[in-house]
Amino acid sequence: MAHRLTVIGTGYLGATHAACMADLGFEVLGLDVDQHKIDCLSAGDLPFYEPGLEPVLRRNLENGRLRFTTSYAEAAEFGDVHFVCVGTPQKSGEYAADLAYVDAAIDSLAPLLRRPCLIVGKSTVPVGTAARLAERIGRLAPAEGDAVLAWNPEFLREGFAVQDTMHPDRIVVGLPTDQGAAEHAEKVLRELYSSMTTTGTPFITADYPTSELVKVAANAFLATKISFINAMAEVCEAAHADVTKLSEALSHDDRIGGKFLGPGLGFGGGCLPKDIRAFMARAGELGADQALTFLREVDEINIRRRIRMxxxxxxxxxxSFIGRTVGVLGAAFKPNSDDVRDSPALDVAATIRAQGARVTVYDPQAMDNARRVHPDLTFGSSTLDAARGAHVVLLLTEWEEFREMDPAELASVVAEKNIVDGRNALDPEVWRAAGWNYRALGRP
Structure with a gap:
């Protein structure tokens, strides 16, 4: 008999996982305590922007393999495998991760588990969380429940979530120390992911703490690589060198590679910044804080890019910005997303407005989220609308439509032809030939 799945938490990770697992042929029940979110998803509407996901959602609602609920009792009765996909935001005023949503999910589900099942954590958590939750499940689940916990970190990239779910570059599974429970959990997860492993995706088993560290270690490495090239941008500016050429030359070294070596405004979003901070906080709790002190500088380099912009x-x-008009192109933290959490673009826009400029922002997808976070900013309806009357235009999120802007068309609406390319996404020669004063981070 095929396993029936529940997905607890239907935010970005959970909604994607639920829809994609249904598309693989499983019966899936998504659960969330937010009724509005459940109503949206049940109607086939995504509460966020992710290319390619909405057709997958609607297809599986229509064929009956996917539905949504707010009832933990219904989920406990329905599911053979329960995926925990709730958020772990940064605690207010601290670096540490807030595990309140994870704990609440386990506390709500475990007492209702009256038959054998597998609980699979996918949320990004501090190392040591899985062992603590396994003990908690053992205490809360009824004696006849026989609930086993495994940890299966997610590696989704916003903008590529469907691809990353259906064709991951690796599957990592943290297993309990009990051999029987571990063998059962591995068997079930190999069955669930068989369509991926049969096409060559590596399936890596580990203990709980190693599996928890994989995700935060990967994010720490990516953040370090991004901040490294942005640190080189600082040196290039001082030395009148070109960081884009430096990056290109480095990318041909097989030991380094070109991915995440794009100099610019730095990283943001709901994962990298809070994950590296939580990693530092947890290392401190474990007495290994010196091992990750370099991440503090990684974080600081990232913030300095915004100040430099x-x-x-x-x-x-x-x-001075006083009395001047600034057009900002981009609000999402990256293209192909409407996520404005810790967005470098919005941070820069808000800072400039606070220094006296009239700032108009445009983004192809993130306008509603940006308005909620920064109602003080002015928002345009298009690229040209945002740039109208501007004394300087800032490209802060590298959407394709911004990369392909016509310099002459943009020049027809601005007050002065000044542009700062915060993502090194434009061709300086083309823009300078069109009469623009072009500047970019890390370039002469």
Whole structure:
């Protein structure tokens, strides 16, 4: 008999996982305590933007393999495998991760488990969480429940979530120390992911703590690589060198590679910043804080890029934003997303407005989220609308439509032809030939 799955938490990770597992042929029940979110998903509407996901959602609602609920009792009765996909945001005023949603999910589900099942954690958590939750499940689940916990971290990239779910580059599974429970959990997860492993996706088994560390270690490495090339951008500016050429040359070294070596405004979003901070906090609790002190500098380099962007724009305007108009292209933290959490683009826009400029922002997908976070900013309806009357235009999120802008068309609406390319996404020669004063981070 095929396993029936529940997915607890229907945010970005959970909604994607639920829809994609249904598309693989499983019966899936998604659960969330947010009734509005459940109503949206049940109607086939995504509460966030992710290319390619909505057709998968609607297809599986229509064929009956996917549905949604707010009832933990219904989920406990329905599921053979329960995936925990709730958020772990940064605690207010601290670096540590807030595990309140994870704990609440386990506390709500475990007492209702009256038959054998597998609980699979996918949320990004501090190392040591899985062992603590396994003990908690053992205490809370009824004696006849026989609930086993495994940890299966997610590696989704926003903008590529369907591809990353259906064709992951690896599957990592953290198993309990009890051999029988571990063998059962591995068998079930190999069955669930068989369509992926038969096409060559590596299936890596480990203990709980190793599986928990894989995700945060991967994010720490990516953040370090991004901040490394942005640190080189700082040196390039001081030395009048070109960081894009430096990055290109480094990318041909097989030991380094070109991925995540794009210099610019730095990283943001709901994962990298909070994950590296939580990693530092947990290392401190474990007495290994010195091992990750370099991540503090990684974080600081990232924030400095935003400050440098503001400084560059102010310099182009003669040293002051007061009474000047600034057009900002981009609000999402990256293209192909509407996520504005810790968005470098919005941070820069808000900082410039606070320094006296009139700022107009445009983003192809993130306008509603940006308005909620920064109602103080002005928002345009298009690229040209955002740039209208601007004394300087800032490209802060590298959407394809911004990369392909016509310099002459943009020039027809601005007050002054100043542009700062915060993502090194434009061709300087093309823009300078069109009469623009072009500046970019890390370039002469």
């Amino acid at each position: 503001v400084d560059l724009a102010r310099h182009l305007l003669g040293g």
